Amino acid sequence: PESLTGDYLSGRRKVELPESRRDISESRAIIVKGAKQNNLKGVDAAFPLGGLICVTGVSGSGKSTLVNDILLKAARKHLLGSRDIPGAHARVNGLHQIDRVIEVDQSPIGRTPRSNPATYTGVFDEIRNLFSQNKEARIRGYKPGRFSFNVPAKNGGGRCEACQGQGVKKIEMHFLPDVYVKCEVCDGARYNRETLQVTYRGKSVADVLAMTVEDACSFFEAHPKILRFAECLRDVGLEYITLGQPSTQLSGGEAQRVKLATELGKGGGTKNNPGAYANCLYILDEPTTGLHFEDVRKLTGVLHRLVDAGNTVVVIEHNLDVVKSADWIIDLGPEGGDKGGEIVASGPPETITKSTRSHTAGYLKPLLR
DSSP: OOOHHHHHHHTSSOOOOOSSOOOOOTTSEEEEEEEOSTTOOSEEEEEESSSEEEEEESTTSSHHIIIIIIIIHHHHHHHHOOOOOOOSOSEEEOGGGOSEEEEOOSSOSOSSTTOOHHHHHTHHHHHHHHHHTSHHHHHHTOOGGGGOTTSOGGGTOOBOTTTTTSSEEEEOOTTSOOEEEEOTTTTTOOBOHHHHTOOBTTBOHHHHHTSBHHHHHHHTTTOHHHHHHHHHHHHTTOTTSBTTOOGGGSOHHHHHHHHHHHHHHSSOSOSSOTTSOSSEEEEEESTTTTOOHHHHHHHHHHHHHHHHTTOEEEEEOOOHHHHTTOSEEEEEESSSGGGOOEEEEEESHHHHTTOSSOHHHHHHGGGGO
8 A cells, every 4th residue: 555656557646638738849959850760761850949849659769860860960060070970861951940959878977986966966065165265264264175075185175095985995897897895994874983073963074975865955955056956866766865975876767867867967947947048959868767656756747847948858769657747749751761760740639649651659648537
């Protein structure tokens, strides 16, 4: 009875349909013309701005080619001057309507234990400033750099020099992955004894890094900047990770959600949602892979928050809970490989279900009742 999984399997819980869909159309869109990379058959695809757009279709139908190889690379070339060559297409219209393009993938947020959610989101800068303003820190002349585990002692840092602030030591193994063991000098705390003597509300900087996101939300409730990022991490379903959890211990899905939380926590956006940049194009490739039903629900809510802030989110997705929540669907097919590469249906979910060529339509229709 207390099982979340059981609730979803029995139907007691479910990802609800949105009360209404955003009024978006192809009249204000980014339009890919003549896409013919790989198996795409010279298709024209319109990605309406200001909505959550799902690109669907059976495996091998051309989803990744259209979104990752053409749309993403063309946007990067236009906005960033990227040298990546987009897949074969005639042109892409409407890119002048966006200010940034961001791919939120499952690659690690860092490749060493030095990188963690606190450093990636930028919230650790605020935490270090907070500790440096402590009375004891000012008496000792400690600056924010004292509380960084990346600054050597000779430069005013307070890290443990035995492990160089990593909290662990790396043992290189021949023909096997490297092994990390806890530093015996600082016992994994990353800092020297003097630095740990400075506390905020009874907690050292090492204690704060060891806090879960859930605990950090209550501990820093009086500090809006820190609280905002902590709440964003909680909102994407990462309340259980610690602020200082090494990036090497985060799964691909967790890393992706840290990136989403970072975007939510940034300044800008709208009056009602000040936590995201506006006028961006976000691209995600199957973000629900490996996620529980409840995490899918939270992720879907986060994607809608990004759209509410004035952005456009394009998601390649098979999960019908996300697909049914979209404002617009581009369905490729009808099959995979040589028998795919066409847009068999495009429009709001209710329009897609009327298609006789779409495999997605048959599975989606019962969910919209």
